[in-house]
Amino acid sequence: MLKQNLFRLSAISIAMTGFLSPTIALAEESATDEKVVITGSRIRQAQLAGSAPVLTLSRSDLEKTGLTSIADALQKLSTSGAALNTRFNSSGNFGMPSNGGGVGAGGAEVDLRHLGSDRVLVLVDGRRWVGGSSASGVSGAVDLNTVPLAIVDRIEILEDGASSIYGSDAIAGVVNIITRKDVDGWEMNASYGGFGSSIFGLEDGDTTSVELTFGAVGNRHSIVSTFSHTDQNVVFSKDRTYAGFPLFGTGTTRGSSATPSGRFLFTDGGGNTVNTTPVDGASGTLTFPNDFRNFTDDDRFNYSAFNLYVTPSQRTNFFTRAKYDLSNTVSFFTQAMFNNRKSQNQAAPEPIFIGPEAGTGGIADTVSIDVTNPYNPFGVTLDENNFIFAGRRPLEAGPRAYSQDVNTYFITTGLEGTLDFGDKAFYWDSAMSWGVNRATQIKTGALNAARIKKALGPLSDCQADANCVPLNIFGAGSITPDMLDxxxxxxxxxxxxxxxMFNANISGDLFELPAGYAGFAAGYEKRKQSGFFEPDVIAASGDSMGIPASPTNGSVDVEEFYIEAKFPLLSDLPLVEYLELSTAVRRSEYSNSAGIDFDQTTSKVGLLFRPTSELTLRATVSDGFRAPSIGEFFNTGARNDATLTDPCLNTANQTRCDQIWGPMDFVALANLGQTQISIVTGGNPTLEPEESESMTWGAVYSPDWFMNSDTFDSINFELTAYDHEIENAIDAIDAQRQLNECIVNSNDSFCNGIERANGIGITRFDNGLVNLGNIKTSGTDFKLSLYTKELDLGKFGITWRNTFVEEYSEEVLGVSTGDIDGIEFGSNPDRAIPEWKYDLTVDWAKNDWSASTTLRYLSKIYESCSDFLDGTPNSLTALGLCSDPSSVDDSQSINVLDETYYLDFQVSYATELSGLDSVISVGARNVTDEKPPVCTQCDLNGYLPGIYDPEGQYWYLKISLRP
Incomplete structure (x- = not known):
């Protein structure tokens, strides 16, 4: 990885000189002589010093967004990638992700540099936070909905690798949430908002938030306590333009083949494929063929009408922090937090897919419809000899409803103080922390496949069970309450x-150099991380009709040491105002409960150079790592249903398909219409850590001549280039890419684990976790901040943050994707990467009034415009949904998600109400009602919820009160 003798220029800037206050006045940060700990280093230093880029969001910055969660605020940053939020409505109805972390329903995460949420380290007050839990797996990422916005003083985002300082996970960066400490008195904040045409015309998705904070500061003590509650209501997909159908503009043709009337595929006595459904209005005991007709794509079921566009949740939090000075040099501190999240989401009624080609990988694939079943209309037994599959959507059961109940506890207790040796002071701290995230999920509307098998099988078998009721799946409304029970x-x-976790740190000055004292920090950390997933007994046994799940249980013990140093080399020389070298090394030793041990040594070198007081040059080079998560190590098996395009449907690939799987029945394959393919995945206790190499370099320019004018107070330009390379990346191969490589590109190594039954549909797709390849990304950040003096019109400020992604590529088994920034990720479009994102904020304040306006921009994204109906009148190309259609081959058509702009604003007025200082704010997000671009490849709601805002204006009203 990083060679020991490799020293390169270091540094990037922190030049975030503050934002405008959203309340009464503008305020910008300035350099001070006070030494503090800044995220990215354990050494106390001046606030604007440092060799890595750190973005600071103050409490007032967060307040003026009008948002009620930390994750929502972070996901709007230009450096952020697509991450889980409350606009994702899956609870495993499409299966579980390969990393064993579950789908995280109701949770929210942060992604930096598009490298994934599990490659971002989340700290609270400098200490590692507990991983997320949403009752579907053991996540390696942090659920930011477990940390309420009410307790935040500021958030520091290190936009650089930092494993040598913090250990595992800090590959893409670090998010350090700093909690409130010195509060004296009380304050209350309340807000109410929702989607609608104005603050007086809210229609849905309304959110209520209340915060109460109490604090006291004495000569030797301080304490702060916060209570907060946020209630976010639902938005239904059917109430949004693009989300009411599986794909906007295609009707039900992309819907499910499991319909309320039923779809049945089998071969008749002559070997002909029968693809049939009951005629409209058929009821009672049906007969074939009189009560049946041919199934068409127009008969497919619109499952989107049941989906949620914004999922509801209720979050309640209690937080307290106390500090007491035991002496002039030693203080005791403790903090405790409890957070409860109740969240809900839903999906269409659970489908009954049965038969050899059902592709569930479980009992449902073995279900037969016996001739003695009293409702069987076909007069023969449908079994492995003639049965292909049947799909029935039991509307009689109602939607699948998922409810999550998540409790988070976190306690830290420790001591901190100073030690004096001669004229030098050393700062130390030691603490023990314990955190746990416990979640349960209740799913109603689940179906038992083992009982369905008995209820459709021989009548004598059903009658031998006193509880069994023969099942009628033939025709709409045919399933009675007794059958459902x-x-x-x-x-x-x-x-x-x-x-x-236990950790101890010490820092201070060592010896004097020409430019100042050499500083150091050193520390030790010991921690144990553990987790489990206990699926429902029926689901774990494989008897459920839904996604089968296996339990996960495991732990990892970690012991770490680090040392960090900085050396001020030169100062006050011609063209060398200041030159500093910094370095850090960390040793991490791991042992997991499977008996696998490994260790990692990471390092970092930085250089900070100020040729003049106006210009700072910085660069860093570092190596890092990410240890496999509990889910990645110990997940014993899960299934994911991916929406894929089968290349065997394309006539150009049929010779290749015959070579791999033997003679195929392509007519039957087209009739099957297999749009969702079940993928089996699982953890791997022998996984090796991911390893990374990161470089950042750039400059900060703050011209004195500008600041000395009568109009302007300050201006800062910051330019940062970044380059990250990850080796041994842990993942399962992208399923669509694996199919394409196997079939289209004739790469046999990608065909392992893909099985087909009877030369038709895919019946097994093994896709386990491995250290499969490399990830590379590079780009540039540009930031501008400008503030005026107090003018006749008030005080103004401008902040403009840009991120340009120059390259993003992945290499799997020696095959590279090439540069895919600006392109969707195959079967995982939620990770599409815009090449350019920016947010431009203009702030103003005068007397008791203030206002803030933010323009957010995302560049265009390209996606494939192809699916299983290519070559038919209902293809995406034929329906006019492709912005760049191919006139030769529908599979080559392209769709462009156009560049998108969002405009937000907030206006605030400070006044006195009943003797209390108060600030009243009114604001809106997406004022222009910009609709998210239509995505032709997305599974749910027709757009990319990790990238774009939901459709509709969102208005809110806030009030803050304090004595």
Whole structure:
């Protein structure tokens, strides 16, 4: 990785000179002589010093967004990538991700540099936070909905690798949430908002938030306590333009083949494929063929009408922090937090897919419809000899409803103080932390496949069971309450993520150099991370009709040491106002509960150079790592249903398909219409850590001549280039890419684990976790901040933050994707990467009034405009949904998600109400009602919820009160 003798220029800037206050006045940060700990280093230093780029969001910065969660605020930054938020409505109805972390329903995460949420380290007050838990797996990422906005003083975002300082996960960067400490008195904040045409015309998705904070500061003590509650209501997909159907503009043709009337595929006595559905209005006991007709794509079921566009949740939090000075040099501190999240989401009624080609990988694939079933209309038994598959959507059962209940506890207790040796002071701290995230999920509307098998099988077998009720799946409304009672059950899953940690740090000055004292920091950390996932007994046994799940249980013990130093080399010389070298090394030793041990040594070198007082040049080079998560190590098996395009449907690939799987029935394959393919994945206790190499370099320019004018107070230009390379990346191969490489590009190494039954549909797709390849990304950040003096019109400020992604590529088994920034990620479009993002904020304040306006921009994204109906009148190309259609081959058509602009604003007025200082704010997000671009490849809601805002203006009203 990083060679020991490799020293390169270091540094990037922190030049974030503050934002405008959203309340009464503008305020910008300035350099001070006070030494503090800044994220990215454990050495106390001046606030604007440092060799790595750090973005600071103050409490007032967060307040003026009008948002009620930390994750929502961070996801709007130009450096952020697509990450989980409340606009994702999956609870595993499409399966589980390969990393064993579950789908995280109701949670929210942060992604930096598009490298994934599990490659971002989240700290609270400089200490590692407990991983997320949403009752579907053991996540390696932090759920930011476990940390309420009410307790935040500021958030520091290190936009650089930092494993040598903090250990595992700090590959893409570090988010350090600094909590409030010195509060004296009380304050209350309340807000209410929702989607609508104005603050007086809210229609749905309304959110209420209340915060109460109490604090006291004495000569030797301080304490602060916060209570907060946020209630976010639902938005239904059917109430948004693009989300009411599986794909906007295609009707039900991309819907599910499991319909309320039923779809049945089998071969008749002559070997002909029968693809049939009951005629409209057919009821009672049906007969074939009189009560049936041919199934067409127009018969598919619109599952989107049941989906949620914004998922509801209720979050309640209690937080307290206390500090007491035991002496002039030693202080005791403790903080404790409890957070409860109740969240809900739903999906269409659970489909009944049965038969050899059902592709569930479970009992449902073995279900037969026996001739003795009293409702069987076909007069023969449908089994492995003639049955292909059947799909029935039991509207009689109602939607699948998922409810998550997540409790988070975190306690830290420790001592901190100073030690004097001669004229030098050393700062030390030592603390123990314990955190746990426990979640349960209740799913109603679940179906028992084992009971469905018995209820559709030989009548004698069903009659031998006193509880069994023969099942009628033939025709709409045919399933009676008694039938439902027998085949349905309530599913309960549970997860836990736990961290136990001890750490100790010391820092101070060592010896004097020509430019100042050499500083150092050193520390030790010991922690244990553990977790489990306990699926419902029926789901774990494989008897459920839904996604089968296996339990996960494991732990990892970690012991780490680090040392960091900085050396001021030169100062006050011609063209060398200041020159500093910094370095850090960390040793990490891991042992997991499977008996696998490994260790990592990481390092970092930085250089900070100020040729003049106006210009700062900085660069860093570092190596880092990410240890596999509990889910990645110990997940014993999960299934994911991916929406894929089968290349065997393309006539150009049929010779290749015949070579791999033997003679195929391409007519039957087209009739099957297999749009969702079940993928089996699982953890791997022998996974090796990911390793990374990161470089950043850039400049900060703050011209004195500008600041000395009568109009302007300050201006800062910051330019940062970054380059990250990850080796041994842990993942499963992208399923669509694996199919394409196997079939289209004739790469046999990608065909392993893909099986087909009877030469038709895919029946097994093994896709386990491995250290599969490399990830590379590079780009440039540009930031501008400008502030005026107090003018006749008031005080103004401008902040403009840009991120340009120059390259993003992945290499799997020696095959590279090439540069895919600006392009969707195959079967995972939620990770599409815009090449350019920026946010431009203009602030103003005068007397008791203030205002803030932000323009956010995302550049265009390219996607494939192809699916299983290519070559038909219902293809995406034929329907006119492709912005760059191919006139030769529908599979080559392209769609462009146009560049998108969002405009937000907030206006505030400070006044006195009943003797209390108060600030009243009114604001709106997406004032121009910009609709998200239509995505032709997205599974849910027709757009990319990790990248774009939801459709609709969002208005809100806020009030703050304090004595």
């Amino acid at each position: 027998y085949i349905s059950f309530t599913q309960k899953d549970a997860t836990e993520n736990k961290i136990q």
